[in-house]
Amino acid sequence: MAKKAKTAIEIIALQCSECKRKNYTTYKNRKNIQGKMEFSKYCPFDRKHTLHKETRAK
Numbered sequence: 001m002a003k004k005a006k007t008a009i010e011i012i013a014l015q016c017s018e019c020k021r022k023n024y025t026t027y028k029n030r031k032n033i034q035g036k037m038e039f040s041k042y043c044p045f046d047r048k049h050t051l052h053k054e055t056r057a058k
Ligand SMILES: [Zn+2]
Pocket: 016, 017, 018, 019, 020, 021, 043, 044, 045, 046, 050
């Protein structure tokens, strides 16, 4: 039986803190990044830059 390789790279979604939409997905290296990631990104629904926080991608 082949063992499933454990990867440090995780796909995450970036959720807008204002409208709660998941506008972006990105990769996160768990070896390098501790804790939650936050980015100021453009939200097309709010039509401005808002804070996008890391959340689970499906
Ligand atoms: Zn938004």
